[in-house]
Amino acid sequence: MAETEKIEVRDITRIERIGAHSHIRGLGLDDVLEARAVSQGMVGQKDARRAAGVVVQMVREGKIAGRCILLAGEPSTGKTAIAVGMAQALGTETPFTSMSGSEIYSLEMSKTEALSQALRKSIGVRIKEETEIIEGEVVEIQIERPASGTGQKVGKVTLKTTEMETNYDLGNKIIECFMKEKIQAGDVITIDKASGKVNKLGRSFTRARDYDATGAQTRFVQCPEGELQKRKEVVHTVTLHEIDVINSRTHGFLALFSGDTGEIKQEVRDQINNKVLEWREEGKAEINPGVLFIDEVHMLDIECFSFLNRALESDMAPVVVMATNRGITRIRGTNYRSPHGIPIDLLDRMIIIRTVPYSEKEVKEILKIRCEEEDCIMHPDALSILTRIATDTSLRYAIQLITTANLVCRRRKATEVNTEDVKKVYSLFLDENRSSKILKEYQDDYMFSEITEQEEQDPATGGGAKRRVESGGGDAQPMEH
Amino acid sequence: MSYQNWLNYLQSAEKNSMISGRLRKVLYKFPDGQQMAEEYNMDTGIIQRRAWRKCKQLMGEPEWEIELGEEPRQLNWSGNKQTGPGGDADSLAGSEFTVRESNTAPLLTKRVTKKNIEWRIRNMPYALEVYNVTASPEQRAIIVRTTNKKYYKVIPVPDLDRCGVAPAQDNISVHHQFNTLIITYKKPDILCEMEAQVLLLLKNVETETDMDDLLKGLMAK
Numbered sequence: 001m002a003e004t005e006k007i008e009v010r011d012i013t014r015i016e017r018i019g020a021h022s023h024i025r026g027l028g029l030d031d032v033l034e035a036r037a038v039s040q041g042m043v044g045q046k047d048a049r050r051a052a053g054v055v056v057q058m059v060r061e062g063k064i065a066g067r068c069i070l071l072a073g074e075p076s077t078g079k080t081a082i083a084v085g086m087a088q089a090l091g092t093e094t095p096f097t098s099m100s101g102s103e104i105y106s107l108e109m110s111k112t113e114a115l116s117q118a119l120r121k122s123i124g125v126r127i128k129e130e131t132e133i134i135e136g137e138v139v140e141i142q143i144e145r146p147a148s149g150t151g152q153k154v155g156k157v158t159l160k161t162t163e164m165e166t167n168y169d170l171g172n173k174i175i176e177c178f179m180k181e182k183i184q185a186g187d188v189i190t191i192d193k194a195s196g197k198v199n200k201l202g203r204s205f206t207r208a209r210d211y212d213a214t215g216a217q218t219r220f221v222q223c224p225e226g227e228l229q230k231r232k233e234v235v236h237t238v239t240l241h242e243i244d245v246i247n248s249r250t251h252g253f254l255a256l257f258s259g260d261t262g263e264i265k266q267e268v269r270d271q272i273n274n275k276v277l278e279w280r281e282e283g284k285a286e287i288n289p290g291v292l293f294i295d296e297v298h299m300l301d302i303e304c305f306s307f308l309n310r311a312l313e314s315d316m317a318p319v320v321v322m323a324t325n326r327g328i329t330r331i332r333g334t335n336y337r338s339p340h341g342i343p344i345d346l347l348d349r350m351i352i353i354r355t356v357p358y359s360e361k362e363v364k365e366i367l368k369i370r371c372e373e374e375d376c377i378m379h380p381d382a383l384s385i386l387t388r389i390a391t392d393t394s395l396r397y398a399i400q401l402i403t404t405a406n407l408v409c410r411r412r413k414a415t416e417v418n419t420e421d422v423k424k425v426y427s428l429f430l431d432e433n434r435s436s437k438i439l440k441e442y443q444d445d446y447m448f449s450e451i452t453e454q455e456e457q458d459p460a461t462g463g464g465a466k467r468r469v470e471s472g473g474g475d476a477q478p479m480e481h
Numbered sequence: 482m483s484y485q486n487w488l489n490y491l492q493s494a495e496k497n498s499m500i501s502g503r504l505r506k507v508l509y510k511f512p513d514g515q516q517m518a519e520e521y522n523m524d525t526g527i528i529q530r531r532a533w534r535k536c537k538q539l540m541g542e543p544e545w546e547i548e549l550g551e552e553p554r555q556l557n558w559s560g561n562k563q564t565g566p567g568g569d570a571d572s573l574a575g576s577e578f579t580v581r582e583s584n585t586a587p588l589l590t591k592r593v594t595k596k597n598i599e600w601r602i603r604n605m606p607y608a609l610e611v612y613n614v615t616a617s618p619e620q621r622a623i624i625v626r627t628t629n630k631k632y633y634k635v636i637p638v639p640d641l642d643r644c645g646v647a648p649a650q651d652n653i654s655v656h657h658q659f660n661t662l663i664i665t666y667k668k669p670d671i672l673c674e675m676e677a678q679v680l681l682l683l684k685n686v687e688t689e690t691d692m693d694d695l696l697k698g699l700m701a702k
Binding site (some may be wrong): 134156160161162163164165166167168169170171173174191193195196226227 | 578579580581582583585586587626627630631632633634635
């Protein structure tokens with residue numbers, strides 16, 4: 001009984017889903033920035049990782065603004081993985097904004113606005129500010145809901161310290177916070193008066209005997225002393241973009257929650273830049289430049305590139321890391337062809353890190369790591385077959401087969417995936433090559449076969465888009481050389 | 482033991498003054514970005530209200546912090562100073578507050594008379610024996626304690642700080658009636674002297690026309 005309950009609790013707390021790069025925990029470098037063969041979820045790609053390590057060092061020192069780094073390489077050679085690794089290596093303190101090149105094509109915002117918001121999201125500012133907080137132990141809490149179920153809630157809370165006790169009325173927004181944090185009598189909490197943020201510090205020692213059993217993570221704290229309302233110096237880490245939003249609208253910081261920011265005027269930005277520089281001189285604020293990562297950078301068009309050219313020259317610019325899997329191709333929005341689909345003048349400002357295709361041994365390591373990440377036990381023979389599949393087709397396809405094979409294996413009530421399971425899923429799911437082969441053979445039986453000839457003439461959209469749909473992988477397109 | 486620093490600080494400010502009714506209002510803009518507003522009674526020359534506006538870094542416009550006197554009562558006025566950053570009128574309307582003290586909670590106000598500084602704590606129903614009011618020279622404040630652990634407050638005394646005097650227990654007297662605790666602190670001589678000097682300083686500040694008279698004139702037409 002107790003055993004099953006335990007397992008259930010574990011399942012609830014583990015809500016993270018496993019993404020394509022969730023096995024990556026860093027760049028896997030040692031102290032002198034040499035890449036270890038297999039470390040922190042990274043395999044191979046030694047030169048690229050070493051280069052990324054140098055970039056991370058540059059960002060950490062925070063002196064250089066507006067550098068641009070391009071990660072170039074064939075599909076599924078670990079470009080995004082290296083970027084994720086950089087983000088992990090930099091830690092949570094350094095802002096790391098990740099966006100895809102296509103993200104800027106929004107109808108609500110111009111392309112350059114989206115780009116400059118992304119640039120400003122990547123610059124953090126640490127501000128020391130004195131705020132008023134209320135800190136006390138909850139004596140009593142009452143939340144009344146209207147009988148109809150919806151409408152205004154009325155809330156009252158009594159807080160105490162060792163010296164005093166006061167009743168507070170609660171506003172609607174903060175009631176939600178109280179309910180979310182599941183605050184009850186006996187908890188020691190802090191309320192930030194300005195932002196209305198409620199923080200649970202733990203349970204009061206005097207209430208330690210209320211329940212026979214407590215969760216492992218329950219912390220017991222002393223009841224606070226002195227006055228309920230205190231002034232405390234807190235350090236906020238905000239991004240320039242957040243300061244922009246706060247100052248751009250009349251609703252102020254509420255716009256941050258609603259997400260509706262719209263366009264921000266350049267004047268506001270200039271003012272804030274000046275203000276931040278002023279604070280920095282006074283020692284009130286510290287600038288903490290971060291990284292902007294633009295994946296699929298070939299999807300940006302010529303206007304964005306020329307905007308970036310200019311934006312990177314500002315001394316408030318972050319370090320920009322871009323990734324592309326294209327060779328010499330058309331620059332979007334023009335008829336010119338250029339390496340990586342990026343104009344030469346921007347390329348000239350970049351340093352380029354190349355990723356190379358993985359060797360068979362490295363592929364095997366990656367598959368092993370993914371098996372662990374996806375909680376799948378695989379027989380060594382099955383792993384060899386999977387490696388073979390990965391080298392013949394693509395790494396992404398092989399990774400897709402891990403969980404599917406695991407499911408097949410579980411259906412025959414086994415715990416270890418064997419070669420039969422892998423073969424089974426290999427026959428169940430087609431990879432890109434087999435699928436296009438079938439298409440070529442049975443072309444005439446498909447719909448609209450009369451006009452495919454013309455469509456294939458269009459080099460940019462037709463062929464690529466079709467393959468993308470078939471293979472299922474996001475960017476499993478061949479490099480155009 | 483000198484108020485020279487304070488006088489110099491006031492001197493450095495850009496001052497504006499106007500008279501409305503029997504009140505003289507003075508606005509100080511200090512070079513460090515702070516602002517202070519004072520209201521003097523014209524009959525007695527005693528300060529009735531003083532408020533500070535300190536620079537804030539985030540969250541838009543700063544609010545006025547009242548050091549002395551009562552807050553203006555307004556319709557729709559919802560308890561003591563709440564929360565809403567930005568502080569513009571429409572964000573405070575209705576139930577747009579996050580958290581505030583309930584209207585039965587003790588409320589502290591400060592008043593200055595010719596001889597004394599007075600604090601009134603309203604909504605304090607307990608008997609006089611419950612309170613324990615002490616001067617704390619280390620904290621430069623007066624501390625109010627209650628034996629039933631219902632109220633505790635460290636009251637800073639900026640007036641005394643300005644002339645470099647620490648609060649003394651002998652000057653405190655306590656009084657309780659009508660649900661109100663009244664703490665009276667007898668002003669030391671140096672404080673009275675300082676206030677007289679400030680008044681002299683303000684004498685030289687030009688005063689704008691009386692808005693009330695102007696309005697009355699307009700209404701009569």
